[in-house]
Amino acid sequence: MSLRFCANISWLFAELPEFPRRLQAAASAGFRAVEAAWLYDTDPGDLRRVKEQAGLEIALINTPPGDLKHGELGLGAVPGRELEFRQGLTQAIHYAKALDCKRIHLMAGRVPAGAQRAAVAMEMEATFVQNLRHAADMLAKEGILGLIEPINTRITDPQYFLNSPHQAAAILQKVDRPNIKLQLDVYHWQIMDGNLTMNIQKYFPLIGHVQVAQVPGRHEPDSAGEVSFPYLFSLLEELGYDGYVGCEYKPLGSTEAGLGWVREYLEDQR
Template identity: 55%
Template sequence: MAPLRFSANVSWLFPELPGLPARLRAAGSSGFEAAEVGWPYEEPPEALARAAREVGLQLVLINTPPGDREKGEMGLGAVPGRQAAFRDGLEQAVLYAKALGCPRIHLMAGRVPQGADRAAVRGEMETVFLENLRHAAGVLAQGELYSWIPPGARRTLWGCWNPSTPASRTPAAAILEKVGRPNLQLQMDIFHWQIMDGNLTGNIREFLPFVGGTGPGPRGTQQPWRAELPLSVPTAGR
């Protein structure tokens, strides 16, 4: 089994430090060799790249822009009527990824629109997501970039959209099968998998072929002892 490699999500870690460049330097000084940034777009990419170089840090993941957070948006990939904004945000993410030498972009599906019934808009949101993922796969392939989609986060992010697919216990994997592009992969978000579905070891075994990387989830990225998953849980293939 390959050894685990860890990256610091500086959108969550080192909150006492002002600005992402300072957090990147702190991550490198703490022994991390890789880092993730949720939304780097308030900082010039040159400043982030310089901070990472100073401490020998590799940027490994950024998110697509969240949209209008004041209106409750948290990603646009599956939001009807926001396809143009998603594609504009994707172009911005690609520019940042290239400037940062970052090979992966998390394509955020987003939330069910405020006031909408989840069941009523499920089909439309899945159609929009598939359309946007196919577009994104083509754009990212031109830059030799990969993208991740997570299984969902309905308990920690209110209203987070997650398709309901009876044929699969992990609907995100079913979405990837429908798109069928090798540069779209599943983010194995261990924290959310556990609290939404349980059966963590079985899910890892079943869906590992789709996985491009793992993450402990937002609580694990802050304080691992607060997460629901016990540290002694066995892993598939161990």
């Protein structure tokens, strides 16, 4: 089984300022699917027309982050913001339906400024579990998979609430909904815990989406770093992973110049 790769157009093709043009560029580069963080500044009808013209699938979008200017990065686990999380979820579902997207990353959010993680952890987890159950019911009506993603707190975001696969798995057990799964971002998992082979094998039944970037620079998988991606790709193939692998990394140069590592896979998808 050959892995299927999708371009994260929030990171790749950033040479182009507009998302519709990035969709076109991804298709021209050989991708058959893309993912993105937030497309909410672009009309969903415009995005749908371009993605249909390009023959692309939209594999994944995120729920709205909240107020980025005031340091927010998702609201799923933030107490007192339940209504806004649900409003954002409704918006994400609207976009997902318009784009025929079957996966939504339900962002947890950050520990409030000035708060100690240990002091608020129980309340934030309870809020997240409640919101994820609500999301599961909403998404089930539309045939959409919800995902939660641990984000490392050592390099990327010291205040992010959900930061390890172990924490995420424990929360998924409490949520107990089959349409809420785990998003494996190799970059974050390696930084927080390492032990990638055992963790991927252990949590494989929970994994609903995969993303990749080299560690520690967060560049192309074949750039210098500590992760052997040929090995990990073989492992995912052996385990029977049939979802998309999202290319969520910062190109060292132009996006196109850095795609040599994925060309063989893209050709297999044609």
